[in-house]
Amino acid sequence: MTVRIGMIGPGGMGQAHIERIHTVIAGGRVVAVSDIDPGRAQGVAARIGGTAYATSQELIESPDVDAVMICSFGPAHEVDVLACIAAGKPVFCEKPLTPTAAAALRIMDAEQAHGTRLVTVGFMRRFDASYREMKALLDSGELGETLMVHCAHRNPTVPQGYTWDMAINDTAIHEVDAMRWLLGEEFISARVDTPKKTTLRFPHLQDPLVLILTSASGVRVDDEIFVNCQYGYDIRCEAVAERGTVSLSDHEVTSVRRAWAVTKKVARDHNDRFGGAFVTEVQEWISAVARGEHTGSTAWDGYAAACVCDAGVRALTEDGEVAVKMIERPAFYA
Ligand code: NAD
Numbered sequence: 001m002t003v004r005i006g007m008i009g010p011g012g013m014g015q016a017h018i019e020r021i022h023t024v025i026a027g028g029r030v031v032a033v034s035d036i037d038p039g040r041a042q043g044v045a046a047r048i049g050g051t052a053y054a055t056s057q058e059l060i061e062s063p064d065v066d067a068v069m070i071c072s073f074g075p076a077h078e079v080d081v082l083a084c085i086a087a088g089k090p091v092f093c094e095k096p097l098t099p100t101a102a103a104a105l106r107i108m109d110a111e112q113a114h115g116t117r118l119v120t121v122g123f124m125r126r127f128d129a130s131y132r133e134m135k136a137l138l139d140s141g142e143l144g145e146t147l148m149v150h151c152a153h154r155n156p157t158v159p160q161g162y163t164w165d166m167a168i169n170d171t172a173i174h175e176v177d178a179m180r181w182l183l184g185e186e187f188i189s190a191r192v193d194t195p196k197k198t199t200l201r202f203p204h205l206q207d208p209l210v211l212i213l214t215s216a217s218g219v220r221v222d223d224e225i226f227v228n229c230q231y232g233y234d235i236r237c238e239a240v241a242e243r244g245t246v247s248l249s250d251h252e253v254t255s256v257r258r259a260w261a262v263t264k265k266v267a268r269d270h271n272d273r274f275g276g277a278f279v280t281e282v283q284e285w286i287s288a289v290a291r292g293e294h295t296g297s298t299a300w301d302g303y304a305a306a307c308v309c310d311a312g313v314r315a316l317t318e319d320g321e322v323a324v325k326m327i328e329r330p331a332f333y334a
Pocket of ligand 1: 008009010011012013014034035036037040056071072073074076094095096122123124170270
């Protein structure tokens with residue numbers, strides 16, 4: 001069976017997913033697109049031999065669409081995810097599921113009322129080979145208990161429209177989910193440290209900043225967010241445990257030795273660094289849809305990450321630790 005996919009919001013991320021689905025991923029085909037910019041939808045549809053729909057609602061309800069990918073921007077996700085649940089169609093929604101926990105809760109309520117899991121959230125780091133190796137080692141217990149994790153998330157730059165809160169709810173949200181998954185527990189508080197600001201871009205941003213999270217068992221995670229670092233897309237993570245440490249290695253690249261120097265490439269962007277993870281993530285989703293199963297992060301993961309980010313955003317304007325407010329995990333998401 002070929003899963004017929006409808007793509008909402010084929011911008012940078014959406015078109016990269018289409019390219020993967022049509023070249024290296026098996027079992028799926030993007031047959032329909034819609035975008036708030038009709039010219040973009042028509043252009044992409046013409047290129048892939050699919051149909052452009054005037055609205056996302058029409059795409060979701062089309063009998064020619066088996067499953068939906070949502071790659072529009074965060075605030076637009078909720079309405080389309082709810083429409084997919086109402087139509088009973090599996091939906092892969094790019095992160096963030098929603099920019100606020102309250103909106104994610106509405107999605108969880110609708111999904112539970114529907115009765116089966118339909119929502120997968122695009123937290124791709126869970127599919128990255130090096131993160132998976134790190135988790136397997138920590139889970140094995142060989143290094144003892146994990147005590148701290150040091151993370152960094154550096155982007156070369158961000159667009160003009162990047163607002164002050166996005167450092168947390170659009171950028172740090174990747175570490176928030178990856179650390180919940182790596183540690184297998186929830187965070188109870190968030191705090192933000194504000195170092196000296198870069199003079200090179202956007203005075204309205206606190207850039208860099210350090211988000212500090214504490215887990216239920218007391219593990220401390222610090223996450224440096226530096227979104228105008230100029231030099232590349234650099235993702236770091238080192239877990240410190242009782243008997244040793246484990247870190248992500250650099251991007252899988254060669255190093256060159258010449259003229260008395262060693263040079264190594266730094267990834268350009270998320271597609272460069274996490275290309276393999278995106279392929280595994282989308283392949284696993286399409287294969288699960290074909291089998292009538294659910295895979296990947298759930299709406300609960302989207303909600304829990306949003307709760308931590310809500311606390312992190314508050315910590316940007318409030319002194320000290322901010323408690324993470326979260327409902328108890330419903331049995332539906334156990
Ligand atoms: P983009 O601006 O390149 O593309 C967004 C597209 O959505 C555009 O074509 C835009 O016209 C369309 N759009 C906006 N509002 C819409 C609406 N209401 N209905 C339909 N279409 C709408 O942005 P992007 O970089 O591709 O990001 C898209 C999503 O992917 C975001 O949620 C972003 O956070 C996520 N993302 C994830 C990763 C990752 O590493 N997993 C990386 C980048 C972006």
